[in-house]
Structures are given as structure tokens and as C-alpha cells.
Amino acid sequence: MGLTTAQKDKVKRVIPKASQKVLDGAIARLYIAYPDPQQWTYTGLSGAVVLVDDLVGHSFFLKLVDIHGQRGVVWDQELYVDFQYNQDRSFFHTFELEDCLAGLLFDDTSDATHFYKRVCHREKHGSKKTVNNKQAIALKKSMPEESRAPGPRGELLSTSSGDQRIRKTTHVLYYDDQPPPEWRALYKELANAGITEDMIADNKEFIKDYIRQQGGPLVGLEPPVPRKFQRGRNTVQSSFNSSESAPQQEFYSSTLQLLVR
Structure with a gap:
């Protein structure tokens, strides 16, 4: 881009x-x-x-x-x-x-x-x-x-x-083949509204464009754990705050409304 x-x-x-x-x-x-x-x-x-x-x-x-x-x-x-x-x-x-x-x-x-x-x-x-x-x-x-x-x-x-x-910031680990942590609430809300993963995939670019226009992140709000502290670890735990703020809920709802129109 x-x-x-x-x-x-x-x-x-x-x-x-x-x-x-x-x-x-x-x-x-x-x-x-x-x-x-x-x-x-x-x-x-x-x-x-x-x-x-x-x-x-x-x-x-x-x-x-x-x-x-x-x-x-x-x-x-x-x-x-x-x-x-x-x-x-x-x-x-x-x-x-x-x-x-x-x-x-x-x-x-x-x-x-x-x-x-x-x-x-x-x-x-x-x-x-x-x-x-x-x-x-x-x-x-x-x-x-x-x-x-x-x-x-x-x-x-x-x-x-x-x-x-x-x-x-909190430790949130994001792998390229998984959705960003802060998208999970959006995915869940879309699923509850009957929007399938295939439909999400078909509209992925539209979702990205809309999130960009709204000032939201494209790939993840949080960076991975600092590299010097990943050495010697077999696993790295990832975590995120599951409670969404009112502005985030409003953002997810507006995205959902656009997709189900």
C-alpha cells in the first residue's frame, strides 16, 4: 500500500x-x-x-x-x-x-x-x-x-x-496464520450474527479497509514479547484483555452492520 x-x-x-x-x-x-x-x-x-x-x-x-x-x-x-x-x-x-x-x-x-x-x-x-x-x-x-x-x-x-x-502494554503474541487478538471479539460477534468464516474471508479486504478508515489496527494492537526474553523458552504464553471498552464495542457493531447489509 x-x-x-x-x-x-x-x-x-x-x-x-x-x-x-x-x-x-x-x-x-x-x-x-x-x-x-x-x-x-x-x-x-x-x-x-x-x-x-x-x-x-x-x-x-x-x-x-x-x-x-x-x-x-x-x-x-x-x-x-x-x-x-x-x-x-x-x-x-x-x-x-x-x-x-x-x-x-x-x-x-x-x-x-x-x-x-x-x-x-x-x-x-x-x-x-x-x-x-x-x-x-x-x-x-x-x-x-x-x-x-x-x-x-x-x-x-x-x-x-x-x-x-x-x-x-500487555504480552500478546500474534502469529501470521492466526487472527490478531483484538479481532477475536469482532470474529465472535460476526459468528453470532451468522457470518461464516468463508464470508469473512471473502470480505477480508473490505474489513481491513474499513478498519483502516476507522483508525483501527490491521495486524495487532500489541507486539510480541521482547526477543531477548524468548531465548530458551519452550513456550510463550499469550494473553489479552477480553473485556472490551464501549468505543471498541461500538466499532465492532458498526463493522458488523456493514457486513450484514
Whole structure:
């Protein structure tokens, strides 16, 4: 699917073409495994994540551009020496920051796959000066400060109860051949209304389009368990909150009404 024309225009306004070359972009949300390294915390930052070749500093960057407001670049990360970009799920990619793991949760799996390939093979698409830059930064490990989290440009953000930018998430594991956890309530409601799995399959693209228009997720609200804590485990338990909020119930009902018309 890729970015829309309007989204591309927003990216172009905040990332000058003369000094920075955009190599790829997709819609995503930023998570960090902090302060608890065994679960993901949503930073509250979302938008168009773009892979950028900085033609002045001769470095590659990941930048998150606000496409809903006018905040411009709300977060960026220079791709340091030996930067490892991992595809934990087709829709969820992870990498290391100085203090913790970070993850990008993508709205579209095909966009996520394309973005992953572009990041992993960025040297093929970058300028010669960037590819040949021998002064690229190295990742500096540091001990995280208590009640602090990495900010948009490496600084630390308070994670106190008054900070509305940080939201705890639960461990929900989603496999590509299963419906996303937050779709289960919708599937159940459709089944109760006599909508068969075949009918759902036939209307899958319509459902996805409608959910996208309503601002709902395409592949899953929650990312998988942070990768460093999956090693050595035979099984990983998944869980989700089965109680739906009023807005979620209203969303499911409106989707159902469209399908049974």
C-alpha cells in the first residue's frame, strides 16, 4: 500500500530533499522495552517511519514523522556501526537503543516487509559518501536511570504517572496464520450474527479497509514479547484483555452492520 500522497507530502515538508534522501517509508508505532525489559511500552509516538540517507552527515537514520499534526520529526535514530534490524514478526521489527530494545509496529505487513528489506540492504540505495563513511557512530551502552525512558533524540523522558506519552502494554503474541487478538471479539460477534468464516474471508479486504478508515489496527494492537526474553523458552504464553471498552464495542457493531447489509 505504501504512504498516501498526502502522507508523502507531509514527509517532504519536514525532511528536505536537498540534504536528506528518503529511501522508504511506512506507517508505524514506536514501542520500547522499558522500564520493564520483559514487556513493551507504547511511547505514544506514531506516524510515518522513514529510512533516510543524510547527505550532509553521511549517515543513515530512521525518522518518525507526525502525519496527524504539525510536530514534524518526533523521533529519530542514527543507524550506528553494526546496527541490527530484526524482523521479529512480519509486522513488528526491533533494534537496540542505548538503554533498551525498541520496536516498530507496522499497520501493513507488506509495507513492513518492504521496509525491512530496504533497511537491511540500505547500502544498495544510499549515496556513496554515506556507504563509505568510516566515522559512523557506535552504540554506547549505558545503565538506564530509574523512572526514565529514551526520548526522541536519545535524551531521557520521565515515565511518571503524570506523563501521558507512555502507556503500558500487555504480552500478546500474534502469529501470521492466526487472527490478531483484538479481532477475536469482532470474529465472535460476526459468528453470532451468522457470518461464516468463508464470508469473512471473502470480505477480508473490505474489513481491513474499513478498519483502516476507522483508525483501527490491521495486524495487532500489541507486539510480541521482547526477543531477548524468548531465548530458551519452550513456550510463550499469550494473553489479552477480553473485556472490551464501549468505543471498541461500538466499532465492532458498526463493522458488523456493514457486513450484514
